[in-house]
Amino acid sequence: MTELASSATEHRGLTMALFGVFVLATLVITVWAGRQNRSAADFYAGGRGFTGFQNGLAISGDYMSAASFLGIAGAIALSGYDGFLYSIGFLVAWLVALLLIAEPLRNSGRFTMADVLAFRMRQRPVRTAAGVSTIVVSIFYLLAQMVGAGTLVTLLLGVSGDAARRWTVVAVGALMVVYVVIGGMKGTTWVQIVKAVLLIAGAGLMTVLVLAKYHFNPSELLGAAASASGKGEAFLEPGLKYGATNTSKLDFISLGIALVLGTAGLPHILVRFYTVPTAKAARKSVLWAIGIIGVFYLMTLALGFGAAALVGSKEIKAASASGNTAAPQLAEVLGGGAGTTGGAIMLAVISAVAFATILAVVAGLTLASSASFAHDIYANVIRRGRATEKEEVRSAKWAAVVIGAVAIVLSLYADKLNAAALVALAFAVAASANLPTLLYSLFWKRFTTAGAVSSVYAGLITSVVLVVFSPVVSGAKTSLFPDSDFHWFPLENPGLVSIPVGFLAGWIGTLLSRQQPDPAKYAELEVRSLTGLGAH
């Protein structure tokens, strides 16, 4: 048993109590929010009553997943500078959302991404395509979070065995469904806000403690991390993880592009822009999010290098090969080390923060995908727009239950899937299928239904097929099926190919089809998206 697991076992009671407090508090919020939900706008968009600052916190909560908190801190702790490369892509991406997407989406849409995509197109084919892509992106992302949660929570609680991991996945899945079904968007948003505050406070406290050990001199921290890593100054330079071969360099470029272009196409982020009253408030929420997320990623630098210096890569790898437990291990050291009360308290607190992070993100994903099912596929495709608001919201709640169940079952059987690869895949699909279609819909007058349908499906299918035939699935030691080899695509991330395919397909699909765009509808979309006339 590793040192982390044994100290986690000793103080399991405290950790469990903190988990319990968070769950109880968020359930109270959820029930309170649920009692105020009356209309579809309440359920899908939290009554559009949040302020820019509140929504900025909630966006940060939705975005700073366990992958960014634990994953990036761990990646920096083990691979040094290359771990930091992730956070830069994750942050710069927000400018795409700020400049091109947030305000037009808020002005011209109502509840989902498809509202904008289908605005001037034939409703059924475009909504079906957008709904499918929303659900696929969300499920990949959801799987990543839940698979990670199962491993992580068992590790943090110091329990071992498959049974404990499975019960964790089931419990996380059940809680996320409860948040969404009872609390709707209002409840989920408050859960995100609470989580974001906890995460920032926890990371901030650890950052200060790490820097204090090095006289608040970052250069001293870097030096200590470099010498403890055993790799010297190379630890502080790019290349340890991605610099090995030409393929790994291309893989990194592919990942970088997918991160920057994917964020503004993530459905669970897009629906957050509907929770504020105006486009100006949507802009303010992105500005707040950029500030909060930026500061958070700067703190992960201190956490990652701090873990490398103070915990050491041997201890980190002993607890988790991917480095996901670097941050909790660092917390224990900062509190005074294993066996001390301070260490136990810090470990329990940071573990609870990580748990809160996972729960909040999965709730946001479940809400976005069930909203798209109900609003796009059920109400507009199956019922052809004849469903009442009540029926629509009821179907959204059922969809949340079904999506939750599917995610639980898949996570139970997909525990070998690499969480980081799943997240990268979700970003690649969002960048290849959703972003091109959004940009063309908003800014290209000539774009038609055929173009929209081709860019969504081409982007979606290309990304998924390339991943299936990549080393993520077969042909490498870390593959899903390490014993067979049917891969022919060399990169783990499909973005470098699938994003251009998504853009090209939208363009070619438009030019080849005989459909004529409707100039009156485009004029209406343009006026609405820029002025907010007639906005919901």
Next chain:
Amino acid sequence: MDSPPITTTPTDVQLIDRSEEFRTLRRSFRSFAFPVTIGFVLWYLLYVLLSCYAPGLMGAKVVGHVNVALVLGLLQFATTFAIAAWYARYADRRIDPTATAIREAHGAVVHAPRESAE
């Protein structure tokens, strides 16, 4: 391909779309958002390419254990914050007033969108 559509009377929204005021608004928005987007994407790609293909430059020391790679990485943070602040200021001055004026002048023209027009 770009021949004018054969419509007899333009809709009310089309009239707004063609008005001088709206065209100014569209120009203000696009002339900021499009070039700045291209700019920061290229700046980010430059950083990614340098990280992959210029290890010597990236590893050069600036001060203490701080190297060029770290400085460039932090510069990406700084430019992201700066562009966000720049856009906020620009939108406050050049976009919001025109958008508000158009919205107030034509409030009754556009109603909530019809869904499922099929």
